[in-house]
Amino acid sequence: MRKLASVFIFSAILSCVSSLSYAADKSIQIKGSDTMVNLGQAWAEKYMEKNAGDFVAVTGGGSGTGLSSLISGTCDIAMSSRNIKEKEIALAKQKGVNPYEIKVALDGLAVVVHPANPISKLTLDQLSDIFTGKISNWKEVGGVDQKIVVLSREVNSGTHVYFKEHVLRKGDASGKEEFSPGALLLSSSQAIADEVAGNSSAIGYYGMGYISKKQKHIDVAKDEKSAYINPTIENVISGKYPISRPLFLYTNGQPEGLIKKFVDYALSKEGQEIVVVTDFVPVVK
């Protein structure tokens, strides 16, 4: 959380500074998805190290905020963890903005349990029921007679929101499902990893980067008829693994000049290495 906060403060300072130097025409404004703030920030830092004189300001606010800023012309690149909506495209066309989509990374979420837990595969429906508290004992999904300890990230986490929307509510935007009130909210992915490693009845989720031998990941199927899929980089890239999503940058028309330089950097080998370091899955190998 502290890291996020410092990124926030840092980006706030950056945006102040950059608004001063905006006239220099050497700066890029990036805005959008909170999930991607760390990634965008890491790209911006390394990019500015390599290209002295260029300025990149990254701020969060959410995918929707980023896209609406792009449409109103107050940012150059919007970060989004979802596809742009039809409505937003229509609105953009009205304002003479032509959103151009660039897939820059993938985000896969692993569901993990203690290695001693006999359960190794679950469907999305079962996961939804476990995390909302409808299923509260492991024996209901074929495990041992033990109360399930549900672990989640704090509400300030983009991962928390994504998991709620895509696993608990199964992508239904009008869904009413919430995390079980008894779910333990931990402040970092590492805290979840530690608790799962030491607790045979716990279940948690986090970015694939945190998987280690101390936890066992669960194979997930969309429904009972589908195959159970391993959370590997390959399965995320091919789109088979159900709890993954692409992360996008949106620009106004095909990127040109400075914006193109930054987007190219993000897609370069070095840029994609940063993707891995910030626990996402690269799109370019």
Next chain:
Amino acid sequence: MVMRKLKEFVVEKLILICGLASIFFVVLIFLFLTKEGLAVFKSVRPADFMFGRSWYPISEPAQLGILPLIFGSLIVTLGAAIISIPIGVGCAVYIAEIAPLKIKEVLKAGIELLAAIPSVVLGFIGMVTLVPWVKSTFNLPTGLTALSGSIILAFMAMPTIVSVAEDALYSVPKSYKEGAFALGATHWQTIHRVLLPAASSGIVAAVMLGIGRVIGETMAVMMITGNAAVIPQSILVPVRTLTATIAAEMGEAVVGSEHYFALFAIGIVLFTMSFIINVTADLFLHNKRR
């Protein structure tokens, strides 16, 4: 002569400003807290806020009921009080009355050292040692419980309780003790029939100040209580405290949103709680002087 008077005048006023500054800051903080916190009641009824049972601040529409958080804070504090009061008061009695001089010095230094440990360190130690112990001892699904929080917080309340209670015991007039001995009372009879009642208001104040420290503690409880916003049925379940909620969520709450105001309103609730505790302690301390 004029210089001396001027100097006197300037110094006096400077000290006056220093004295007023602290009050000024408290008033400023209180005003800011009130201004930001009360804004939440534009969208949530106060009764729903105080007695609502679900805390889902980022849902649409947000559910902002802090009753589970209040209970969480209370049960952790109560547990810490139950553990720290007997040990703390016992320790104070031992230091003030029984311990030989050398042991007394060592004990006092040790307790001061305990007060100097940062809470994040205590939280970390609790996370790796106490939490697994609680889990296996009570055969629980998880060790991140109110009890773990209570035990760690008891350590944090102890130094306050011991030093204030010890002062209270020292300030009992020597003649009381001598009188008791003269009447043929044993040492223990003297302690629990004469000294403890005579120092009782000071001891209550010590306990109150210790509890005041516990209720405002954040970092350690956030690390080891599990942060689940349910009304606890026992001390062996995870809880979410008021302080941990503010600390965990403030970083990402959108400034000016309902969630942001709600966190400030939690701040008001906390402020009120510790204010009541401090005033109670103060009343008891004054009582002692009379």
